[in-house]
Amino acid sequence: MDKVFSLNIDDILGIMISAVIVYIILVCYIRLLGKRSTSELNSFDWIVTVSMGSLFATSIINKDISIIEGCISILVLLLLQFITTKIVKKSKWFRKIVKATPSLLLFKGDFIEENLKNERILKAEIYAAIRQKGLKSIKKVYAVVLETNSKISVIANDDDNEIGYSLQYVNGLPAELQANLKKQESIEGINKG
Incomplete structure (x- = not known):
């Protein structure tokens, strides 16, 4: 119960610094890979957006994961989405598998x-x-x-x-x-x- 209300300045400072760094890197990733990175156009875009939020939070709060590991995991997720959307655009077969239809x-x-x-x-x-x-x-x-x-x-x-x-x-x-x-x-x- 003491842990719930404990206040450790070093931990709080670490979270603040991590949040700023991961946020800046995430904004850069999204600018490089495009607006689609945070869209909800279909289910796989939505999954990426939710997963990215989870990875973002984990990278900031979890002491066992370094900022670099968190940023790499977010980058891999965004690159997978980027590659998937490129393949979907070129392949009807793959589009049928990945994309839902209205x-x-x-x-x-x-x-x-x-x-x-x-x-x-x-x-x-x-x-x-x-x-x-x-x-x-x-x-x-x-x-x-x-x-x-x-x-x-x-x-x-x-x-x-x-x-x-x-x-x-x-x-x-x-x-x-x-x-x-x-x-x-x-x-x-x-x-x-």
Whole structure:
């Protein structure tokens, strides 16, 4: 119990110096490797961000780990993420393994029951997202998508005649919309990626 309330100036000074050094190095890493280093675009980015926070804290507080060891572990984690994103960009096969795909949960007022079940999303969560968008009726919603970062996007139904191009690359699209998107893609020569 004495350890909980103990105050050792040397320990506190060591933590303060470690925090400053690791913080400066972390900022430099992020500037060198890009904004993606701290993004939440998808699950593997989120894992890196959370892990980096854990390594940062451990490097500062744990006396058994030197600042250099902590900084190297953070650098290795960020480099792995950097390499993974480069490979994902070049390899469709690897992209399918690593990246999640957005899922359509509601389309033109109709829930996509199979996708709700597969993603373990409740209708109440969809209604909450619609309310947060400021819409009072499900009839005012064109689509609801569970994004790769686990956020729910609500697309308002502004124009019934316009094709929902933002739904490109979303799982579970109705066949008619898939056909319209493919037709438009071939007309405009849009590249997938």
